[in-house]
Amino acid sequence: MTNKFEFLARWGYAARGVVYITLGLIALLGSSAGEEASTHGALSNLLGQPFGRFLLGTVAIGLVGHVLWRLAQALLNADNQENNLKGYLARGGNLASGIINGVLALAAARLVIASGGSSDGGGSPAAWLMQQPFGRFLVGVLGLVIIAAGAVQAWRGISGKYRERLQLPSGKSDLLGGVSVFGLVARGVVLSITGGFFVFAAVVVDSAQAGSVPEALDWVRNLPSGTYLYALAAAGLVAFGLYSFIEARYRRIDAPEQADVKRGMAKAASAVDRLS
Template identity: 45%
Template sequence: MNTRSKFQLMARAGYSARGIVFLMIAAIALFSSFAGSKPDTNSALETILQQPFGRIWIGLIGLGLAGFVVWRLAQSLANADGQDDDMKGYAIRAALFGSAITYAGLAMTSMLMALQMSGGGGSGGEEGLAAWVMAQPFGRYLAGIIGIGFVIGGIVTAMKGIKRKFGRYLDLDAKKNSPAVLISIYGLVARGLVFGIIGVFFLYAAFTVDPDQAGGMADALAWVQSLPFGGIIYAVVAVGLAAFGVYNFVEARYRHINAPEAGDLRRHLPIRGTN
């Protein structure tokens, strides 16, 4: 197996690992009254850890997520997806770099849990991020910027599904209403909705100067459940997160994975050769 094939395998394993995590989040959300856990990434990992051979599964997921981080870095730093050299292209790459940082933390948490160096728990990533940001100089404004970023990211993610733009990156005809395409649309819209709600929480935290007002995925779902007909909407969104998990398996199977070359890094990063 050559280097390019190994890179593609690593990226596809990463999508699969992310798919498993989101399927677990959706399952916890749908059966939270029985599971007694919050539907977020930490609870998903803890649930997997409690299964037979849980540490092995968590370790494999951690390795898969590490591969996903490497792929995200290739997309953002080496422009593996061939984004245009304009503001839109740079914004997409910046978002992909932020995704790399997020999943690096999740991969590290998974590996620590596999090695029994962490039992998980604690506040979710978004709440911890809000507390850290608020403690920085001009933290209120930083939290507001992050909130705007989440809202924009939510809109972009949802529109990616509605307009079927994900087909650009798949060896799959997104114009056809195949099960894989319809599930992908559903999953992306649900994920975008949750992203947008998290962004509103960050904006409210910035407005009130209270990091406790920032919320993560579990808080977003709880807010949805509090709406009129919230139980129905909550179930629709939770199933949508499961669909997003399936969408990751679609990407694992059909995604165009372009392994970057050293020249790509020199072209897209300010790296100068030494004389």
């Protein structure tokens, strides 16, 4: 490992893997027992395990590392994206991912501090957005962004684009590649369904219609042959968790040096000063 930032980035991918494997297993095995197949439910489940507070704290720290890595990708262009529309969209997606994982890290930290209290992390993002000026428009745009992000993720799996930054060992390439494709496609589909709920919420002006992972899985279960599709989607979330571990081990990470981070922070501070 080249520096501590790379260690944090890999730790972050592994932490995301723990969350999604737990989420998928809850959906596969725990839903009949009333457990919530959501990211909050997955975090609460981790807290209930032996040494749960330590485990969840470790995941929370890892998620913070993942956020920092996403910010480095977005703001410092750590992946060396080209200065074109495609590159800017990729960096924008990394920024959005950083924000989402930041919320997840905060939820994990709150659960650790509260010892698994009954806090549900507050109202939904759609409810908050709907209360803002042009709230209906904002919720609709967010839904379209989520749909696009899910479609791009699924396409990265189907097209093999995910391999561009992975250095898979030749003897395990097919197996690890198969798990990666399955996980990326499944998570992309679930993400797109979730985005569709946000768009529907904007159309009917009802934030309660903006669902998340549980609602997306329930929608799949109500389709023809839904029981099998639900199990496939849940298994796909487990596969995405395994893909996160694959990234933690085999992804090429061009971690920024300390001087790059300082320059980025100086630029951000300068931009804030200009806006204030």
